[in-house]
Amino acid sequence: MAVVIDKDLLGDVNEPNIKAINYAIRELQNRKKRLDKLSDYYNGKQEIEKHEFDNATVEAANVMVNHAKYITDMNVGFMTGNPVKYVAEKGKNIDDILEVFNQIDIHKHDIELEKDLSVFGYGYELLYLKKTDPISVRDELGNEKLTPNTELKIEVIDPRATIVVCDDTVEHEPLFAVFTQEKKDLDGNTNGYSITVYMPQRIVEYRTKMSMEVSANDPIVYDGENLFGAVPIIEFRNNEERQGDFEQLISLIDAYNLLQTDRISDKEAFVDAILVTFGFGLDDNEDIKRLNRGAIEAPPREEGADIEWLTKSFDETQVNLLSQSIENDIHKISYVPNMNDEKFMGNVSGEAMKFKLFGLENLLSIKKRYFFDxxxxxxxxxxxxxxxxxxxxxxxxxxxxxxxNIPSNLSDVVNNVKNADGIIPRKYTYSWLPDVDNPQDVIDEMNQQDAETIKKNQEALRGQDPDRLELEDKQDDSSENDKETGSNNNQSHRTRAV
Structure with missing residues (x-):
């Protein structure tokens, strides 16, 4: 999450300002607790682990159903299951940019980035140039020489270690960014931090001794030029509030896990119930042995003697109803449907599926707008x-x-394309088809397929009735000659008229 400050307080934005850098680092540390909690919930380290059962003789089951992971994984799949498509404006070219995307597998990168957006509410990516093997070139005289070469890279970086500082204008233009990295010795002990400051024209890396904050005495281990001409760390937002997809559902997730834990613990307590005798006592020797063998009937010693288990009764139907109610609230508030629900059956139509996923599609439309920024x-x-x-x-x-990446009824899509043919240009209707990146490619393939079909039909006719095909060829030639003669006659008339 970006920090907003007055640009005038920095002076030269390409000169490191120690005070501003440390202010950003303190803001980053203040947010770490929230981010760690969200990360723990996704990874299954939830509040239910601390729950203790009231019965000291029964250990708490601590059942954890990870709705947080389910919500994030489903959102990531829906959002980035299909790759992002880029089309240059008419008359412009982005071929080299698309080639870079292919080389770095940008689709995989976007999936990782969307996961951070879903968990933390925002995410960061770092663009940098990596030195590679030099390339051999020849100068004007034919002499061969080696020139440095670089490769453009993009990596997702941890929001718990990164912060961007923006100005206080309405545009919130990035001023600089800070990336922190803990350093450890071979024994696993922390022995300082690497603090990298990314400015519009410059990149500086400090190496602190113990504290994360930078001092004027800390050595600079790297000081280089930033060829991007802007801060190369980009902040992506999940929504306007920068909230994770399950952040507002943590109380419901805890309630569901607590209920399921108590259900299992009650079952264990039921099995480990107290045995009560009425009208008699148990001998320490023979009677206990009989009980251990399973003979728990009351000995016929006195009239009215009885033996039974002392158990706590609970209404399983009401507990199950409460469990379903909490789970329904989780899916309702998150807009992520429960795919295990009986209502999601395989034979529903495409239109019916759209209504079931209407809330999710609205959520994704909001997420896409901020993602595209x-x-x-x-x-x-x-x-x-x-x-x-x-x-x-x-x-x-x-x-x-x-x-x-939402299930669609392909037969309905194809029927819509066929019904719209002749009314809507095919360049638009073919874009309705799933997995179609460029509708023009489909049009070209259809034209080629039609040409091949015509050629095969002609060859088939030639094989069946060669005389007929020869007659048709002569008629075609005759028609062409008539047209040419008519054209010459018309030209002659026009000449005379002139």
Missing amino acids: GLRRRLKLIQTIVNIKGANDDASGCKISLAA
Whole structure:
């Protein structure tokens, strides 16, 4: 989550300001508790682990049903199951940018980034240049020489170790970013921190001794140029409030786990119940042996003697109803449907499925808007680097689209495409088809398929009735000659008229 400060307090934004850097680090430390809790809930380290059962003789079952992970994994799959599509504005080129995306497997990167957005409410990615083997080039005289070479990389970085500082204008333009990394010795003990400050034109790395905050005496281990011309750490938001997808559901998740834990613990307490005798006592020797063998009937010593278990009765139906109610609230508030619900049957129509997923689609439409803000900044930074290397890309006005990975009825889609043919251009209707990145490619393939079909039909006719095909060819030639003669006659008439 970005920190907002007055830009005038920094002076030169490309000169490290120790006071501002430490202020950002303190803000980052203040948020760590919240972020750690969200991470723990996703990883299954939830509040139910601390629960203790009232019965000292029965150990608490501590059942944990990880709804937090379910909600995040489903949202990540719905959101980034299909890759993001980029289409350059008419007359512009982004081929080199798309080539970079292919090389770094940007789809996998986006999945990891969306997971952070879903868990923490925001996420960060770092763009950097990695040195590779130098390339051999020849100068004008033909002499071979080696020139340095770099490779553009993009990595998702932990929001618990990263913070971006923006100005206090309405645009919140990034001023600098700080990335912290704990350093340990070979015994596993912390012996300082690496603090990297990313400024628009400069990158500086400090090495602290013990504290995370930077002092003027801490050595600078790296000081280099930032070729991106802007802060190369991009903040992505999950929503306006920067909240995780399950953050508001933690109380419901805890209540569900507590209820399930108590149900299991009650079952164990039921098995380990107290045995009560009426009208007689048990001999320490023979009677106890009989009980251990399972003979627990009351000995016929006195009239009215009896023996039974002392148990706590509970209404399992009411407990199950409460459990379902809490689970329904979890899915209702998160907008993530319960795919194990009997209402989600395999024979429902595409339109019926759309209504069941209406809340989820609304949620994803909001998430996409904020996600695209970060993608546009990513395009701008990559454009700077590829153009430095000699390309001529222009990502301004680039169209970004993302199809949610939601089940669709393919037969309904195909019927809609067929019914719209002749009414809506095929370039638009073919885009309705799933897994179609470029509708024009489908149009070209259909044209090629039609041409091959016509050719096969002609060859089939030639094989069945060659005389007929020869006659049709002669008629076609005759028609062409008539057209040419008519055209010459018309030209002659026009000449005379002139």
